[in-house]
Amino acid sequence: MAGVWSLLRRFYLTAYNWIVFAGWFQVLFLTLKTLKDSGYEHVYSSVEKPLLLAQSAAFLEILHGILGLVRSPISATLPQISSRLYVVWGILYSFPEVQKHPLISSLVISWSITEIVRYSFFGTKEAFGSAPYWLLWLRYSTFLVLYPTGISSEIGMIYNALPFMKESGLYSVRMPNKWNFSFDYFYLAIVVLAIYVPGIPHLYGYMLGQRKKVLTKTKNA
Template identity: 65%
Template sequence: MAAVKRAYLAVYNWAVFFGWAQVLYFAVEALLRSGHEDVYAAVERPLQLAQTAAVLEILHGLVGLVRSPVSATLPQIGSRLFVTWGILWSFPETRTHILVSSLVISWSITEIIRYSFFGTKELFGSAPSSLLWLRYSSFLVMYPTGISSEVGLIYIALQFIKASEKYCIRNSECPTKWNYAFDYFYASILVLLVYVPGSPHMYTYMLGQRNCVRRRLQSQRPRKSSRYVL
């Protein structure tokens, strides 16, 4: 069963890795060819597939396939799915903004490093020091740019959400004893507010992971130096 588990995780990680590599390639190509206005159109389908595939990571954590806590995985994946489907797919007016370019590039670089790191570990039992350094250092830049782009796009979309009233449910539309109302505009504002405590939590979690890896490396190789220092 251990071999089956490793084989499955290796296939999963490398499959999603190639998905994100495709996203980055199409994004850079569109950016250089015609500008940021065409980036979303170039990456829409592979972006949706690669990002939605991350839902399986929540399941992996729930059933114990991986050690990553669901409390850290769920907020990150949930917020990205909200931006992918609830903002960019739902409101085309946001797709030509320059923040889409910074969002897609930040996400894809982060995920290319992350999935190749875990894919290599599943295949060979460990990852090279260069990949380890990238995994636990690149987030210092990629997380702030990615999160800032997410927040910016949600904020930009608010005016279109309010004007369209898409996904809103009024009491008059549900004339039953379970009458309820749902306003997507206020729900989106609530999501923005969640970023206030959520973003520092995720960043602090990654810093903690980075420090743990650093201490482990120092204890394992106290007399050896490495060009890749966390």
């Protein structure tokens, strides 16, 4: 029975990783094509659907960790996935005014390259039991550049959306109301920006530690 479960787990995770890989590959292809043909102003409109689908699929990774399908700690997975879901749905999708900003391009390119490498690494590892060293190296090295460019683009997009949040009042709950409750989406965004301050060095430090651990172990093997 354990053998059947292990086989089903590997089949599912292999399929999951390669399907999401294909989604991010499409995002990168459309981004580069649009930049070449039309300019950065049209990047979001060209990638919106595959971007939303590919990034939303990452929610399953939280469930994978909870169910024990993967060994990735929830403490590392949850903040990164949550922040990205917030950016794609709570910022990019919700505020069309920022959808033509130049930072969309750096954001999407940083994310898509990172995820193409990551999902191909795990897809190969699940399918064949291991991945080639060059793919392992990319998995634990590309973040050195792409994490700073991606995270700075995330922060920039949230910051640029702030005036539109305040003006529109979208997702905010004003008093008076029958629940006697108020909520301001603008101030939530401020809190999110503040969380990035301790979150960035924590996650970057964690990834540096993982890189050293994995590459050293591989080199000594």
